Amino acid sequence: MSRHERRAEQSGEGQQRPGAPALITGATSGLGRSLARALAARGWTVLVHGRDESRCAAVVEELRTAGGTASPYLADLSSLGEAAELGRRVAAEHSSLGLLVNNAGVGAGRDARRRAVSRDGYELRFAVNYLAPVVLTHALRTPLRAAGSAQVLNIGSIGQSPVDPDDVQFTRRYDGMEAYTRSKFALAAFTFTIAEEYACDGIRVNCVHPASYMDTTMVTEAGVRPWSSVEEGTKAVLHAIDEGVRGSSGQYYNASRRAKAHRLAYAAETQRRLTSLTDQLIAPTQDAGGTVW
Template identity: 85%
Template sequence: MSRHERSARQLPPSAPALVTGATSGLGRSLARALADRGWTVLVHGRDENKCATVVDELRAAGGTAHPYVADLASLEEAAELGRRVAADHPSLGLLVNNAGVGAGRDARRRELSRDGYELRLAVNYLAPVVLTRALRSPLRAAGTAQVLNIGSIGQSPVDPDDVQFTRRYDGMEAYTRSKFALAAFTFTIAEEYARDGIGVNCVHPANYMDTTMVLEAGVRPWSSVAEGTAAVLHALDEGARGASGQYYNESRRAKAHRLAYSADIQQRLTSLTDQLIAPAERAGGTSW
């Protein structure tokens, strides 16, 4: 155990951590690691039974955890998740936007979210935007907080004229477009959120970890979930030391796709995003 981890155990974080997609793979491993560091972990997943299983595991190991069930393929449910967490925990120390959808078993098959949006765009990008914005107040209330977006080294610019990827669809490119958008979102909000004491970073945990997402795509894993977890914890440690607006390739500071830093592209993507999430905003009465 490192000196940092021993210190974290001695001084448990005062505000909880929400980890989306915490019932399997990287999210589950990260939930365990955070609980070991003394965090109260808010375990998000789509399946109530799986959430309960992870919560029971963390509690059995001496940790503190609570389940939160929501399907992030629905932006209204993403917004409602944010409202529930904010109501239950007016102060939030950490949000890890980890839940995601890979290329799928058939990369030629274009799938839709419950809102009728291209599925990878919706789950990997739009839902994190909705959730991050909905939780800004409790993150601000923590005094010092972090948002960590789980990104990918694979990034392809979003086509602003076909944001829903209706032409010449490819599942892997849909995935890399969504991760480009998530990285651009990280850099777009970092300076503004830093004024509220909220650091915002993005990390590519590892190449082709041994997760369901990778196996479904028919790819032989290159890395372990343990390696990915270590990279995420490194990014969190960097954030705790004040890093914000950064992109990490595993445990190294790196550069995301060059266009993710473009102010023009960020502005255009923000405008498109606002249009897409507006129905969820109106339905839930959410004010960003």
């Protein structure tokens, strides 16, 4: 048993406060929408995040019609300011949060040579897939702590490439797939960086690769023939959530198996450098005095 799991056990394994909702980013299609249905069926109040008002409303209506409880939350996570505001709004409206699933993401894209940027001018995949989850997780730490036994689950990928600290914005020899795998490496490293500290608050933090090339818009837009289904990915995510309820923290799952992420994602020096770089990039969205991981 890891140190994370021992601390989680001591805090009261599986005792998530009834009524503490779950926030799922990117919940208007694909894996996020499927997970929203599954969690609502389990009795969770689901906070449905999306960037399109009508699609958000459609998912909320679908969940309510099926007997669930849901509310819409709009934000464009290509803006770190909007990611921070989403966190502040959720924290203001919900004193506790039982689960945060950082699912929203941008894939490799159809044209691997086309380097896109976020609204803040950062490389798009790094911004949406990594920086936005960092900002949102920071903003929601207080309501997660208040739940008593909450979880943060980062939707990662088996594809992981170390971030180049001298070219974080990937301005040289750009490749869309590598930009994607760099962002997922960073997300895994973030998971392991905060897991020990967040365990002190009774918050379990894990990362899961749900399935390879699911039948999602992200995959089809990249011109890839799907290898697996959203249903398979949903089962893997639910397994990771159940593992968190049982006390697992600081872990990486490949589908429904505990696995190992890229070896450098665990390295203290890698985590230190990435934390420092990240703090500089997200500083404009944070309160005075710097960030606290």
